[in-house]
Amino acid sequence: MTLKIKSLTQYKNTYRESVQKPEKFWAAQARTFQWRKRWEKVLDWNFDEPDIKWFIGGKLNITENCLDRHLKKSRNKIALIWESNDPSQPHKEYTYGQLYEEVCQCANALKAMGIKKGDRVCFYMPMVPELTIGVLACARIGAIHSVVFAGFSANALADRIKDAQCKMVICSDYNSRGAKNIPVKAVVDEALRKGCRSVKTVLVQKNTGESIRMKKGRDRWWHDEVPKRKKACDAEEMDSEDLLFILYTSGSTGKPKGVVHTCGGYMVYTAFTFKNVFQYERGDIYWCTADIGWITGHSYIIYGPLLAGATTMMFEGVPTYPNAGRFWHVCEKHRVNQFYTAPTAIRALMAQGDEWPAHYDLSSIRVLGTVGEPINEEAWNWYNEKIGKGQAPIVDTWWQTETGGILISPLPGLHKLKPCYAMLPMPGIQPCLMDANGKEIRKREAEGLLCIKFPWPSMIRTTYGDHERCRQTYFSTFPGMYFTGDGAKRDSDGAYRIIGRVDDVINVSGHRIGTAEVENAINEHEDVIESAVVGYPHRIKGQGIYGFVIAGKKITNAAKFKKEVHAVVTKVIGPIAKPDKIQVVSGLPKTRSGKIMRRILRKIAAGDTANLGDTSTLLNPEIVEEIKKSAAQAV
Numbered sequence: 242m243t244l245k246i247k248s249l250t251q252y253k254n255t256y257r258e259s260v261q262k263p264e265k266f267w268a269a270q271a272r273t274f275q276w277r278k279r280w281e282k283v284l285d286w287n288f289d290e291p292d293i294k295w296f297i298g299g300k301l302n303i304t305e306n307c308l309d310r311h312l313k314k315s316r317n318k319i320a321l322i323w324e325s326n327d328p329s330q331p332h333k334e335y336t337y338g339q340l341y342e343e344v345c346q347c348a349n350a351l352k353a354m355g356i357k358k359g360d361r362v363c364f365y366m367p368m369v370p371e372l373t374i375g376v377l378a379c380a381r382i383g384a385i386h387s388v389v390f391a392g393f394s395a396n397a398l399a400d401r402i403k404d405a406q407c408k409m410v411i412c413s414d415y416n417s418r419g420a421k422n423i424p425v426k427a428v429v430d431e432a433l434r435k436g437c438r439s440v441k442t443v444l445v446q447k448n449t450g451e452s453i454r455m456k457k458g459r460d461r462w463w464h465d466e467v468p469k470r471k472k473a474c475d476a477e478e479m480d481s482e483d484l485l486f487i488l489y490t491s492g493s494t495g496k497p498k499g500v501v502h503t504c505g506g507y508m509v510y511t512a513f514t515f516k517n518v519f520q521y522e523r524g525d526i527y528w529c530t531a532d533i534g535w536i537t538g539h540s541y542i543i544y545g546p547l548l549a550g551a552t553t554m555m556f557e558g559v560p561t562y563p564n565a566g567r568f569w570h571v572c573e574k575h576r577v578n579q580f581y582t583a584p585t586a587i588r589a590l591m592a593q594g595d596e597w598p599a600h601y602d603l604s605s606i607r608v609l610g611t612v613g614e615p616i617n618e619e620a621w622n623w624y625n626e627k628i629g630k631g632q633a634p635i636v637d638t639w640w641q642t643e644t645g646g647i648l649i650s651p652l653p654g655l656h657k658l659k660p661c662y663a664m665l666p667m668p669g670i671q672p673c674l675m676d677a678n679g680k681e682i683r684k685r686e687a688e689g690l691l692c693i694k695f696p697w698p699s700m701i702r703t704t705y706g707d708h709e710r711c712r713q714t715y716f717s718t719f720p721g722m723y724f725t726g727d728g729a730k731r732d733s734d735g736a737y738r739i740i741g742r743v744d745d746v747i748n749v750s751g752h753r754i755g756t757a758e759v760e761n762a763i764n765e766h767e768d769v770i771e772s773a774v775v776g777y778p779h780r781i782k783g784q785g786i787y788g789f790v791i792a793g794k795k796i797t798n799a800a801k802f803k804k805e806v807h808a809v810v811t812k813v814i815g816p817i818a819k820p821d822k823i824q825v826v827s828g829l830p831k832t833r834s835g836k837i838m839r840r841i842l843r844k845i846a847a848g849d850t851a852n853l854g855d856t857s858t859l860l861n862p863e864i865v866e867e868i869k870k871s872a873a874q875a876v
């Protein structure tokens with residue numbers, strides 16, 4: 242079994258050993274899994290290329306570790322609980338035995354439809370069990386899954402399908418979310434009209450049952466293709482460094498990039514962190530409310546928990562449907578022991594009043610978790626008092642799509658918590674703070690740019706189809722280090738507090754959105770000449786999106802203009818990227834080399850105009866006063 246750290250002293254000793262002899266430490270963890278062939282060398286690395294390989298020469302299939310391995314002892318144990326959007330619908334349960342069979346059936350169906358090892362399969366689905374089954378089926382046959390969050394637009398979906406050259410898209414007919422039914426298949430159809438020539442098949446899961454169009458020869462129903470297949474399927478033997486999946490994420494420039502994770506290291510690290518961060522005990526019911534369209538869903542709904550033989554829950558709905566008590570109702574109903582969510586959900590539910598959680602019996606909850614963005618003290622305290630009743634430690638877990646798993650987090654019950662601190666590095670993780678001149682800050686109490694000095698098993702290997710971009714983005718700012726893009730503080734105990742992104746990425750309700758992406762989308766509006774997008778503090782979302790827009794004609798109705806801008810952004814990216822505020826301006830503050838001075842715009846957006854710093858080096862300093870004055874007219 243994977244090591245589970247049970248005391249602070251053990252953490253300290255384990256941590257020390259893990260950084261003194263990382264290969265030895267990770268080999269000991271890896272040995273607890275089922276490998277077809279043992280690795281020859283634990284690690285080879287070089288951050289300049291970058292070239293990172295773990296468990297070299299090892300052969301395995303991650304699904305044998307998620308499923309087959311548990312069948313002997315836990316065939317009848319519940320692996321997956323699915324809770325519908327509609328509370329009047331019964332929930333579904335899959336034992337390890339059933340999940341194994343369904344994954345095998347789906348794997349056989351994929352093979353029958355021509356999917357082979359190395360092929361890319363795109364998922365564009367709501368949170369239904371078939372998503373988990375499909376993802377594991379890909380992993381079973383060595384196909385590479387690329388899950389796209391079902392809130393993205395047809396354009397965004399098409400870009401991702403084309404970038405990965407996916408051979409198949411798996412989707413649902415509709416997504417039932419809260420009181421709405423949102424078309425899913427129709428978005429796929431639209432995306433495929435944009436020249437995704439690599440796609441040969443669309444496999445459609447019937448979810449709401451509303452009518453959709455099926456294209457002959459291309460589209461097939463899940464219920465026709467999957468249930469008729471054999472309930473056993475030999476797992477493909479994968480190299481430790483073969484690709485497991487691609488997941489697209491936003492950066493400060495250009496289009497979203499496909500973060501690549503590989504089989505062996507990802508398996509070892511997600512299982513290890515799942516067990517330790519959530520202190521999972523046999524029999525516990527674990528619930529992570531994330532969407533599988535994001536990394537949190539990949540690592541801590543599917544892989545981490547199933548590797549650990551846990552019972553993991555999937556929720557189709559939203560926190561406020563049919564009312565703001567839904568999360569707490571589900572916790573009570575299933576006697577949830579570990580509950581993992583995002584600060585934005587906590588803030589939204591906190592705003593609905595204390596009576597909601599007070600209605601329900603939350604006494605089963607032992608560990609609470611947060612992820613995705615910095616949590617503010619008020620929300621932390623509310624979560625601690627109203628949900629955990631002061632009894633359930635909060636693990637504020639810091640990590641990224643690129644890191645594959647949690648890197649900095651308290652261990653519940655072991656570390657003395659400090660509100661809003663992600664606390665201490667996991668074993669094997671060597672964080673450091675850098676100053677703007679590229680020097681490591683050795684002083685303990687400090688603030689700087691967060692980097693990681695040494696590889697860990699689940700780190701990004703490349704950005705799909707563009708290795709140079711991976712090098713530039715993560716390994717060139719500070720040579721010899723992985724740069725996270727986040728700023729952090731370290732206190733006298735060595736505990737870390739994450740401040741937030743230092744690049745042009747904004748974190749809206751825990752979703753990463755590149756400002757450049759939003760600007761490109763806004764600029765597609767026919768009356769827009771130029772735009773600049775920044776983040777600003779938002780009570781519920783953490784950060785909101787603020788767009789400064791230069792229009793080509795006089796805007797007389799700002800509210801109408803905002804609606805139009807929303808429509809283009811929704812079309813180009815999806816509704817999650819809609820600006821919360823739009824301010825029409827006649828110019829943007831630029832440096833003499835033509836770069837927009839975002840520092841100034843960020844301050845204006847935050848309403849902090851008293852001290853804008855030095856504006857004398859601007860090409861057009863007069864514009865600052867004008868933007869300041871018209872800020873009140875932002876809608």
Ligand code: WTA
Pocket residue numbers: 490535536537611612613614615616637638639640641642643663725726727739740741742748751752753
């Ligand atoms: C932010 C999500 C503060 C951070 C797993 C990071 C956090 C980005 C925390 C990655 C946290 C994540 N405290 N900030 N506990 N966790 N972040 O790729 O800015 O969707 O760089 O991965 O979210 O977002 P991503």
